[in-house]
Amino acid sequence: MSSFKDRLPPISQMGPFIALAIACAIFGMTTDNFFTGANFALILQQVMVVGVIAIGQTLVILTAGIDLSCGMVMALGSIVMTKFAVELGVPAPLAILCGIGVTAGFGLINGLLVTRIKLPPFIVTLGTMNIAFAITQLYSGAQTVSDLPPFMTALGGTFDIAGAPVAYGTVVMVLLYLGAWFWLRETASGRHVYAVGNSPEATRLVGIPTDRVLLWVYVLAGVFYGIASLLLVARTEVGDPNAGQTENLDAITAVVLGGTSLFGGRGMILGSLVGAIVVGVLRNGLTLMGVSSVYQVLITGILVIIAVTVDQLSRKGAR
Template sequence: MNKTSIKLPPIATLGPFIALLLACLFFATQSERFLSTQNFSLILQQVMVVGVIAIGQSLIILTAGIDLSCGMVMALGSVVMTKIAADYGLPAPAAIACGIAVTTLFGLVNGLLVTKVKLPPFIVTLGTLNIAFAATQLYSKSQTVTDIPDGMTLLGNTFHVGDTAIVYGAVLMLALYLLTWFALRETKPGRHVYAVGNNPEATRLTGIATDKVLLSVYVIAGVFYGIASLLSVARTGAGDPNAGQTENLDAITAVVLGGTSLFGGRGIVLGTLVGALIVGVFRNGLTLMGVSSVYQILVTGILVILAVATDQLSRKGAR
């Protein structure tokens, strides 16, 4: 076998980076504004909420699960933290903690239903999606919460690098990706996540408590949804009960485009960041070109199908 081919990263790892590079090169030829640092900062700001949700989604998909409730759980968390602050006058840290506690609780419920009741993740999270949606609408009375303390919007503020304004929330998103990447790559619990997704029965026979791994993954994902709730509030300055209705599919799209296998056990979380950026670049570039949002959705759908097809073909080739 050719030694050079052994050293090359697999196409599932290189593919997302190549796709992102090609997309940037294409849109650079279509709009003079695309390559500006201000525009790249805007793209980061636009993807930071979905990007953080996608970290939690990545952990779940690595275990061969899926979470359809993530977007609505995020919306519920944002409404809870803003409404508690507005109605009871709690300081921002306490209100934020309440919102994250609610999203973490949903993660715990999802995990318990998957591990203890042995329900399929798709069915479980489809149910909790509807529960979270109803709870959000009932608790907020379908009204946007705007009377919030300044401390809840700090991550929406910017700092300048040269002439470019960068949002603190985008920096937090990047830091969370690096932290998760390190944990998955360099720690024993992180390697257990991959093992469970690759072959849960073989992993169990080695003495690893697979149910504990799965439960912890869903709980940690809930924490990430809570952080995304805060970023959503920081970006919009409000708790919006109508948010989160497409973020679940956007997060799954980012994970799939980033090269993580829907069958579990394969992928890197930094690829998910690239996947989120691919979606952000396409939407931003097509907007600069004056293309209708309908076509932006169409392109995203095509990209997802291509990514899943590539994953399926690579799995067959590995057999």
């Protein structure tokens, strides 16, 4: 008979929840208004964009890649869908699809460069990050887009749960995580993502089309960035060409804090959701304490380094 200790989840799966509990405890003791339903609803509303970006980033990192372009591609998607709707008169649903199509197109470009030309994901996405930023600034004229149609901002609306205003976009984020979790856990194509990250050569030898898996992972990541674009527009009610500059680091932080290994092949998608909430709790709590945004970014960067160090040490210990 197995002991209680043997039945406990591994520490890599418990880590995100432990970090969340510690962060909540610290801010609950040091601030006055942290433990309120309204504040928790606000945190979820603030992380819904980063949370959806983190889904795409998790898929890429599971294959031992990384996508540095996610924030800027998201910003481009938001500008495309808002300008199409406001200035070109494109119906809002079609304009949204156009924005998601652009972000998926960037995912396709990333995937083709990684799989066909065999360029490192870091270099590829560093390049497309700058390309997306330049296109966003040129197309928008560095100006925000406002007066959006109601359909485009509907997900920013709220409904009450126990008196707390919960955004519809938060529900969308949770549903997307559940869908991604089911796909990765219960389908053959989802398990192929893990296999490619564990050992591309071994995966290829057993007949799994490694390049096709990688290509579709990058395209699917682009789709998630496009959905994040819509959630950003719904939350802010503008198309902002300067968006996406902190979401990149926050999404990677969420994925790493959530227990996904930067070396690929190991991680859980729901951990990224918890990681995103940890980032949101951190930002929210530090803001309530009066800590400037500069120091918040500094602390986030330190967290990434600590999480990657722990991952590296755990890999060495497993050998």
